Each structure stands twice: as structure tokens, then as C-alpha cells.
Amino acid sequence: MCEQNFCYRYPHPAVTADCVIFGFDGVSIRVLLIQRGIEPFKGRWAFPGGFMKINETAEECARRELEEETGLKNTAVEQFHTFSDINRDPRERVITVAHYALVRLSEVKGGDDAASAHWFAMDEVPSLAFDHDLILRVAVNRLKERICFEPIGFELLPEVFTMTELQNLYEAILEVKFDRRNFYNKMLKLGILTEAEPRPANASRRTPTKYRFNDGKYAELKQKGFRLEF
Amino acid sequence: MCEQNFCYRYPHPAVTADCVIFGFDGVSIRVLLIQRGIEPFKGRWAFPGGFMKINETAEECARRELEEETGLKNTAVEQFHTFSDINRDPRERVITVAHYALVRLSEVKGGDDAASAHWFAMDEVPSLAFDHDLILRVAVNRLKERICFEPIGFELLPEVFTMTELQNLYEAILEVKFDRRNFYNKMLKLGILTEAEPRPANASRRTPTKYRFNDGKYAELKQKGFRLEF
DNA sequence: AATTTTTAGTGTAAAAATTACGCAAACAAT
DNA sequence: ATTGTTTGCGTAATTTTTACACTAAAAATT
Numbered sequence: 041m042c043e044q045n046f047c048y049r050y051p052h053p054a055v056t057a058d059c060v061i062f063g064f065d066g067v068s069i070r071v072l073l074i075q076r077g078i079e080p081f082k083g084r085w086a087f088p089g090g091f092m093k094i095n096e097t098a099e100e101c102a103r104r105e106l107e108e109e110t111g112l113k114n115t116a117v118e119q120f121h122t123f124s125d126i127n128r129d130p131r132e133r134v135i136t137v138a139h140y141a142l143v144r145l146s147e148v149k150g151g152d153d154a155a156s157a158h159w160f161a162m163d164e165v166p167s168l169a170f171d172h173d174l175i176l177r178v179a180v181n182r183l184k185e186r187i188c189f190e191p192i193g194f195e196l197l198p199e200v201f202t203m204t205e206l207q208n209l210y211e212a213i214l215e216v217k218f219d220r221r222n223f224y225n226k227m228l229k230l231g232i233l234t235e236a237e238p239r240p241a242n243a244s245r246r247t248p249t250k251y252r253f254n255d256g257k258y259a260e261l262k263q264k265g266f267r268l269e270f
Numbered sequence: 271m272c273e274q275n276f277c278y279r280y281p282h283p284a285v286t287a288d289c290v291i292f293g294f295d296g297v298s299i300r301v302l303l304i305q306r307g308i309e310p311f312k313g314r315w316a317f318p319g320g321f322m323k324i325n326e327t328a329e330e331c332a333r334r335e336l337e338e339e340t341g342l343k344n345t346a347v348e349q350f351h352t353f354s355d356i357n358r359d360p361r362e363r364v365i366t367v368a369h370y371a372l373v374r375l376s377e378v379k380g381g382d383d384a385a386s387a388h389w390f391a392m393d394e395v396p397s398l399a400f401d402h403d404l405i406l407r408v409a410v411n412r413l414k415e416r417i418c419f420e421p422i423g424f425e426l427l428p429e430v431f432t433m434t435e436l437q438n439l440y441e442a443i444l445e446v447k448f449d450r451r452n453f454y455n456k457m458l459k460l461g462i463l464t465e466a467e468p469r470p471a472n473a474s475r476r477t478p479t480k481y482r483f484n485d486g487k488y489a490e491l492k493q494k495g496f497r498l499e500f
Numbered sequence: 501a502a503t504t505t506t507t508a509g510t511g512t513a514a515a516a517a518t519t520a521c522g523c524a525a526a527c528a529a530t
Numbered sequence: 531a532t533t534g535t536t537t538g539c540g541t542a543a544t545t546t547t548t549a550c551a552c553t554a555a556a557a558a559t560t
Contacts, residue, residue, distance in 0.1 A: 044279055045279070046277060046281045046282065047276060048274060048277075048278075049273070051324040052278070052282035052283065053285055053324065055283055055285065055354075091280065092283065092354075094363055098352060122328060124285075124329075125327060126326070132278075133324055135285060135328065137352050137354065137365075202508090204507080219548080219549070220508090221509090222547080222549085224509085225511095226547090244508090244554080244555050245555050246506090246554080246555045246557085247555085247556090248507080248508060249509085432537095433537095434536080434537085449519075449521085451538090451539080452518075452519065452520085474525080474537085475527085475536080475537050475538060476528090476535095476536060476538095477527095477537080
């Protein structure tokens with residue numbers, strides 16, 4: 041029998057933090073899941089996450105669990121909703137502060153930790169543990185809203201990318217199609233892209249221009265109150 | 271000495287729900303605060319809120335506490351952020367799921383419950399208990415974002431209102447000034463306003479047209495994917 | 501080797517949305 | 531009586547958004 045050393049005058053729920061990690065494979069948005077090794081929901085897929093320690097914030101917890109379970113270090117996570125349905129965990133009353141982050145697929149090394157981690161395309165995601173199906177739906181909605189106002193999409197691309205890759209990303213997230221020329225014009229007019237290398241003189245038409253995201257320009261524009269929109 | 275009947279193997283934080291309630295007095299945005307009757311922060315002002323019961327969700331808790339402390343019944347609250355800093359409550363580790371709602375000033379009756387409740391104009395809000403100053407800042411930002419995309423503002427006005435009152439509301443929330451004619455045109459073009467009563471024939475110029483918010487039209491437009499913006 | 505398909509780059513005209521702006525009548529305050 | 535504030539109303543100029551076609555190079559197919 042285990043000791044139950046932490047006693048309170050009133051019942052306390054347990055608190056967890058979960059992480060919805062989005063990636064991009066060039067065509068589809070993917071989400072990073074881990075396969076549960078223990079009950080409940082043993083064998084089912086779920087988001088990385090776990091119980092909050094008494095001396096860490098929800099965000100610190102999310103980042104710690106993420107590293108422990110997938111090897112991802114120093115990931116900027118952002119909380120998006122707290123789920124508190126009464127029976128969402130069969131063990132005891134658990135509320136979870138759900139976070140999301142955007143990560144390049146390449147950042148997840150296939151180490152020990154990440155043994156059971158896998159990137160699922162959005163249309164291949166199986167039925168998840170706990171209420172994680174619901175959490176995913178909410179996260180996707182939040183991602184769509186967010187990408188319209190902040191250039192978070194760049195966190196999903198390699199440092200240097202082509203305009204077509206960027207367009208594919210936006211189309212994958214928003215599930216719409218853009219006219220290529222209008223997308224080019226709009227993106228370039230925003231002024232947050234820099235050509236990665238001067239286009240060589242001998243560049244053929246077929247060789248696309250490479251861009252990188254210009255943090256400095258973005259910070260500058262943001263301060264003046266600027267709006268990214270699609 | 272009190273009994274400590276609820277024991278766990280690991281430490282559990284306490285969980286509360288707090289409510290940032292916004293109102294509008296015709297000129298300024300106001301926020302509903304209650305004066306704390308007990309320690310900690312006895313005598314200081316704070317948001318209505320309190321400890322979550324083990325068999326209620328965070329939202330249910332927010333609504334229950336709101337009614338208990340201010341008499342406001344059946345208020346549609348929406349969670350906007352969970353605050354989990356380690357020392358935000360001197361008693362024990364407490365995380366709070368913060369909610370906000372928009373309410374007409376008139377809905378708060380001066381009953382027993384609300385004895386210590388008071389509507390503060392935003393520029394008169396005193397230094398608050400706990401981390402409620404921070405919570406308020408976050409709530410105001412969220413309100414500004416939200417008002418741009420959903421017509422939540424109407425929840426703050428009487429059922430029937432003039433265009434000028436509506437403009438004052440938007441200007442108070444967003445802290446900007448609009449051109450009166452452009453605001454009129456934009457609002458009317460959205461199609462979510464109905465004239466409350468046909469303007470009497472003898473109406474003088476000086477008698478403003480009264481409008482009401484048209485829920486049906488709004489639901490219709492929303493379904494087609496429509497965007498309210500300012 | 502020839503043919504077909506795919507991709508990248510580029511610009512403009514039309515339509516729609518946004519902005520700036522003035523006036524006359526009614527009422528209120530002085 | 532005078533002054534200042536409030537309401538209703540509409541248009542012209544500007545800006546933004548949208549729709550849309552061709553060429554050359556490379557890759558894939560035959």
C-alpha cells in the first residue's frame with residue numbers, strides 16, 4: 041500500500057500540462073504523439089504531457105514533459121485552453137492546461153526518449169487517449185486563428201525556404217488554396233522576407249528564389265502595430 | 271485543529287476559477303470587483319471567484335462563484351487564460367482558470383451578495399489582490415481582440431441603443447476614435463442591426479435612430495464564414 | 501532523342517473596400 | 531438671439547484585393 045502523504049482539508053484535483061506539437065512535412069500538417077506505455081489507455085496514442093510538480097508553472101511543466109517524452113528541448117509552448125471535464129481521466133479528477141508549439145520535424149531525434157513518439161499527418165491521427173481528440177480539435181482551430189495574425193508558420197519551415205513551400209504551409213494549415221501570384225505579392229509586400237542568397241546570374245527559371253524570415257523587420261513592423269492577414 | 275481528510279500520493283495544487291466581468295457606463299468600460307472580507311488581502315479588491323469543487327468544471331465553478339458573490343445568474347463566461355505562478359497565493363499553491371464575461375451594469379442588483387461588489391472604471395481600478403492586476407491586463411487584451419471578430423459588444427448595451435452609443439462602446443474598448451459616418455456605414459453594411467422602431471414621421475433630426483442587435487442575421491452570416499472587423 | 505508535363509517568374513486591369521470629408525436642421529445651453 | 535453640439539445623409543479619391551496568361555527551363559515520359 042502506498043503512502044498518501046499530501047493531505048488537504050478539501051479535495052484537490054490533479055493538474056497536468058499537455059503539448060500539442062505541430063510539424064510540417066512539406067505537404068501536410070503533422071502532430072507529434074506518443075504511445076502510452078501504462079494504463080490507463082495503455083497502447084493508445086496521446087499528447088506528450090504529465091503531472092505538474094508543485095514548484096513549477098504549467099508552462100514549465102509542459103516543457104519538461106515534452107523534453108522527457110520526446111527529447112525536444114527549449115520549445116516555446118503557448119497555453120491555449122484548460123480542460124476540466126469531470127471524468128476526463130479515469131484515475132482521479134485531473135484538469136489539464138493544454139499547450140501547443142510549432143516544431144520542425146527534424147528537431148525530433150529518434151533517441152531513447154522519443155522511441156514511442158511519432159508524427160501523424162492530420163488525416164491519419166487515430167482515436168486518442170483521454171479527451172485528446174477534443175484537445176486536438178481545439179488546438180487546430182487555435183492554430184488557424186493564430187497563423188492569420190502572427191508569422192508563426194516560419195517556425196515550421198527550414199530557415200531557408202521557397203515561396204512555394206511557404207504557400208503550401210499556409211494552404212495546409214488553413215485548408216484553402218491561394219492564387220500563386222497574389223500570394224507572392226502579398227508576402228513580399230509584407231516585408232518580412234529576405235532573399236537568402238542573391239540569385240546567381242546563371243539561375244534558370246526553374247531554380248526558385250530562396251527566402252528567410254526576417255525577425256528584425258517583423259519586430260519593427262509589429263511595434264508600429266501591423267497586421268498580418270490572409 | 272482541522273481534519274485533513276483528502277490525501278494524495280503527490281502534492282496537488284488547489285484550483286480556483288476567477289471572473290473578470292466587464293460593463294459599460296456609456297462612456298467608460300468598467301470592471302466588477304469585490305472587496306475581500308477575509309485574509310489574505312483582506313480589504314483589497316479582487317475578481318469574483320473561488321475554489322473549484324471536485325465535481326464541477328472550471329466554467330461551472332466560475333458561474334457559481336459569480337452568482338454567490340455578485341448575484342449575477344446564468345452569465346456566459348469564457349475562459350481566457352490559466353495562471354499558475356508558484357507564489358500567486360500566499361496560502362498554498364493555487365492555480366486559477368480566469369474567465370471573462372460582458373454584463374450590463376443594470377444586471378447587478380444591489381443585494382446582500384453584492385454588498386461589497388463595485389463597478390470600477392478602468393482608470394480607477396486600485397491595486398488588486400493576488401496577481402489580479404496581471405489577470406486584468408490579460409483580460410483587457412483579450413477583450414480587445416475578441417470585440418474585433420465577434421459582436422460581443424452588444425452584451426454591454428441595453429437592448430435598444432443608438433449608433434452613437436455603439437460607437438462610444440467600440441471606442442472605449444479599443445481606445446481609438448472612428449469617423450462617425452464611416453462607423454455608421456460600416457455597421458449598417460454588416461447587416462446585423464435592425465431599427466428598433468420605425469422612425470416616427472415627426473422625428474426631428476436630433477432624435478437618434480434606435481437599433482437593436484439582430485441575432486438571427488448574425489447567426490446566418492457567421493455560418494457563411496463572415497468577419498466582423500474594425 | 502523527341503515530346504509532354506511541371507515549375508518559377510513576372511504585371512495589369514477591374515472590382516471592392518476604405519478613407520476623408522461638408523452641410524443643414526434641431527435642440528440645448530448661454 | 532447666439533453659440534455650440536448632435537443627428538442624418540452621400541460622394542469622390544485612394545488603397546486594397548482579386549482575377550487572370552504567358553514564357554523558359556527542367557524533369558518526366560514516350
